[in-house]
Amino acid sequence: MASQSEQVANLPGPRNIDPIEFRNVLGHLPTGVVVLAANAAGQPVGMAANSITSVSLVPPLIAVCAAHTSSTWPLIRHEQRFCVSVLASHHEQISRQFSRSGTDRFAGISWHHRDAGPALDDAIAWLDCELVTEHDAGDHTIAVARVLNLASAQDGRALVFFRGQYGRFEPTNLDLSRRENA
Template sequence: MLEQTAPVSAPLDQRSFRDILGRFATGVVLVTANAAHGPVGMAVNSFTSVSLEPPLVALCAGRSSTTWPGVRAAGRFAVSILGEGHAELCRLFSERGAERFSGREWAYTPAGHPVPAGALGWLDCEISVIHPAGDHELVVASATEGAMSGAAAPLVFHAGRFRGLAA
């Protein structure tokens, strides 16, 4: 017979909410765009597929992001799926004010968006709709082109750390 116990609970403040969600492992992507003033990009772990027909994806961008306004204004972006060897690059793309694009090897999608060397795959996307969502914006985008380009293990974010995926 199964025994029922009440879970231990605590008030849901911002820190505990973040800690609880940190237990959920996510993949990590770079979102890059060829903006009016040059390339812009940010690391995103709130990314998901939405629909196969039509091909749609979604991501959440922080309203306080200094990068998101450039991506939003471009109306188009690339999503690069990162491998476990991209942890340092991902950290760099998470820092405010960091020089993100120089001194690295980049390929470019047909729409002209940068994709880091060794990305596991990429999608060119066009923004379809943006919904306000608290301190973020929920972005739904149409995937217009894409390719798989690597076979390494994916980069995973869990409990505040980047990890590889154990076989």
């Protein structure tokens, strides 16, 4: 019997869906932007990601997706622990820096040590994570990690990725009036 990972990897292709069209259509779903970082051989390594989601409250689990072509994910995987820094709305350049290959992604970046790895100082939230399992899924790896510790800033807005562009979340007037009436 094939494992779940093998079953997903061997799914027949649907009606000739173009990968670029697939990306564009799914780009209509706004996502947050994070940096995953670990200490690899005593040096900080990190990568930007927007494929991250909450999986379970009890136990606290998240899932992140990394392309098979990533040269950074294998370094993070090897360490088994990593810190997720949730980027603030003014972090577009940081996201771009952590998306480039062949550069020192931490150059000029203010960061501090957390139990699971490097954390960006000016982020709006941090999650210390431990890798639990991985699943091959097409051209990506789905990694499930247990959240060991977490923290958040008192204020700030998240960096959002939508239709191939960066932006920020703005609450609607309805959201503001609900909070004021609570």
